[in-house]
Amino acid sequence: MARIGYARCSSEDQSLDVQIARLTEEECQPIRSEKMSGASRDGRTELAAILDFIREGDELVCLRADRLGRDTRDVLNIVHELDQRGAYLTVLDPHITTRGEAGRIVLTTLAMVAEMERRFIKERQKEGIAQAKAKGIYKGGTRRVDREKVLAMHRTGKGPAAIAKALGCSRMQVYRILDACEGAQTAA
Template identity: 55%
Template sequence: MAVYGYARVSSLSQSTDVQEQKLKEAGCSVIRMEKVSGASVDGRDELRNLLDFITEGDTLVVYKLDRLGRSTRDVLNIVHELDQKGAFLRVLDRSIDTSKPEGRLILTVLSMVSEMELSFIKERQRAGIDKAKAEGKYKGRPTSIDTDKLIELKEQGLGATHIARELGCTRSAVYKALDRLNA
């Protein structure tokens, strides 16, 4: 019966140090960490590796529920997958343990709250962007394309695909940059 830890942060500038320390204190023999959004389980390779590796009697431990996922469906699917293997989930900050019935109830409610919190964050972000646009302060993400090189390649008669390859970007980025230049 092994105890595995999973730590996650959303951005490269964040640190998993606190989570890692708490997971070590909880007796995790293996701790997997990644820097990726929790909005979906897609692209979370370390979590997938743990879920594939866990066997009957093992426990997956996370410091906080939102580190496991922001989607109620994803969290419940992970718990279901653990159930199918005869394994459990433990959430340290709320003392949730799916090996107990009350742990399952609390987990379901808190995962719903986590998902709701994510939707509030997105709403606030959208409102802030809309306000900044209305005030003329929001210009979007700055272009990372070398405009002079783009113009030079376009004047040579090259298409968007070739230009994108040359500049190391996507075709859509080339089209957007050309639209800005033509505006």
């Protein structure tokens, strides 16, 4: 029976160190981590790998419920998939496990709070952008990945995984850039 750790943060400039250290203290092996939004499961390849290979009796461990996801349905679907495989989930802060019904109720509540928190963040972001636009100081988001480097590497025959690794970004970001550029070429 394995204790499989999962760590996630939303952006490249955030650190996974605290989560990984705590999962290591809990003797999780292996520990999978990724820097992807928790708004949905799309593009979260490390989580998908865990769910593909987790076995009966194994335990998926994460620091907080919002690290698993910020969508109630996604979190509950993950718990359901674990149930189907005879595995279970443990959240460390606060300590919750799906081994019993009480833990499932608390986890459902925490997943709903995480989703609500994500909505509040988006609302505050929209308000801030609207205020900045009204003041004439809004410049838009900054690109985190150099599009030209992605395209140049792609033209030399490198695949999305190699490009992502070389540039320190996710494959999903590479795919988005390639798709956007192909769409622009088709429209031209």
